[in-house]
Amino acid sequence: MNLASYRKKSPWILHYNAGGCNGCDIEILACLAPKYDIERFGMINTGNPKQSDILLVTGPVTKRSRERLVEIYAQMPEPKVVISCGACASTGGVFRGMYNCEGGVDQFIPVDVYVCGCGTRPEQIIDGVVQALAILEKKTKELEESVKLKREAVKEGHQLNRRHIADEIKPVLS
Template sequence: MFNFKKYRKKSPWILHYNAGSCNGCDIEILAALSPKYDLERFGVINTGNPKQSDIFLVTGPVTFRSRERLVELYTQMPEPKVVIALGSCTCTGGVFRDMYNVEDGIDRYIPVDVYIPGCAASPELIIDGIVKALDILEQKTKKMEKPLKLFQDASTKDGIINKRDCALKVGEKDEEN
């Protein structure tokens, strides 16, 4: 059982984008939002506005014409954000792999946090995936709230703090550990 107190703080909103799927997963999202599965009990609302959403739910292998829109929507969402790849074809290309107008999976374009397999993914799996995404969202929020660690060397040259350099340094330290 998960801890309800942990999630009560947040009411994550979903942005759904179809990047060329067959519609099967999209109607399963609708089914998951409807009374039998009732995803809305987690505070989830399906919204059409990228600037208000926290979870990016993508279905479909990325077709050529939807690439720009996908990246555009991703960049318009505020941090912290979680990306869910819904369906086999979104994760790897699935049955559409190597077709001429398809990029195989969305992780060629944007970073993905949760992969949900299945053709079409069942509502139970979608709920599981979104609950997992809420977990990741919480972690990402905590990470963001932490103050940025500034290293003494190199970054404070001449008293000017280069924020980008600091961020790079932090990343390197993480890799070493």
């Protein structure tokens, strides 16, 4: 029995509206409701980036939302999956080119699943999340392998507050 394969059964979602029209957001809310009930898949809407696996982003990224989006994304621990919900989150949609819009979510953070529609239907969101589960599992494996590789290369005793870097940077001109 491979315990690791059960990991994908617990995706906790985090929802952020980066400047959309609320349409997709209320459909995400509808997903939680009894008719669609995504808790069947073990999903919880945590509202807390530190404990989430899946980031559901809706809406085109406005200039003010951009930093918050990246900040929240950075606070999520790997493995993490980003789903852009709806046309405007995926590409900017109808808002593309407006002066305060920066375009799709993938301009700033890597997006794994694009969900189409304006607005997306709950079924589509659920479908997107289920696709994300497979990606999540793949990413988990990748992460574990990379961690294994890294642990051997890193020497002890560096500064703690940074990610360890295997090799020192040598000055080009000496």
